Amino acid sequence: EDKVVQSPLSLVVHEGDTVTLNCSYEVTNFRSLLWYKQEKKAPTFLFMLTSSGIEKKSGRLSSILDKKELSSILNITATQTGDSAIYLCAYISSGSARQLTFGSGTQLTVLP
């Protein structure tokens, strides 16, 4: 059965710290892995990763996919209180609908 596991489940850091969030997957016919940030309402898209070893960056956030290890990491440098959120990874398997299946999420709390 396909699955995606995120770790840690929760994390508390102080402003300025760097954090690394993990996502591992076991997916038949894997297509892509996506990262989302969810604050109070709906998730907002961060990255989509399809190729192994290519880092994607957006400001202080970066992410990379390792198809050999079946995992991905999301890095946030110089964290700010506004980074506090649930970070979700999701996979897409090959198929006509291409729906997203989400992991359990990592609850990140950044303290001032």
Next chain:
Amino acid sequence: GAVVSQHPSRVICKSGTSVKIECRSLDFQATTMFWYRQFPKQSLMLMATSNEGSKATYEQGVEKDKFLINHASLTLSTLTVTSAHPEDSSFYICSARVSGALAGELFFGEGSRLTVL
């Protein structure tokens, strides 16, 4: 970017009543929309895939007679929770994909918080 509007954002109803939630793609056509449910402190769980003009595809464990999905047009999908019970209280989120676009271009509605008394 594309906008998905979900309505209502919050609804409180009595046990036994039915509640309809709308999901609209405002500036694009979406042949496929997805409905998720999220319980407190848990992740989004896919309930069903809604295809315009055809029957929805439900995930295992989701009762299709309880959660009625209608995708009558390229810009509107509705989820009706029939005979709601307190255990149906949850956060319901829809998402829509621009027809023909990459999967990353999946836009989410703002969500609808349902509370069943």
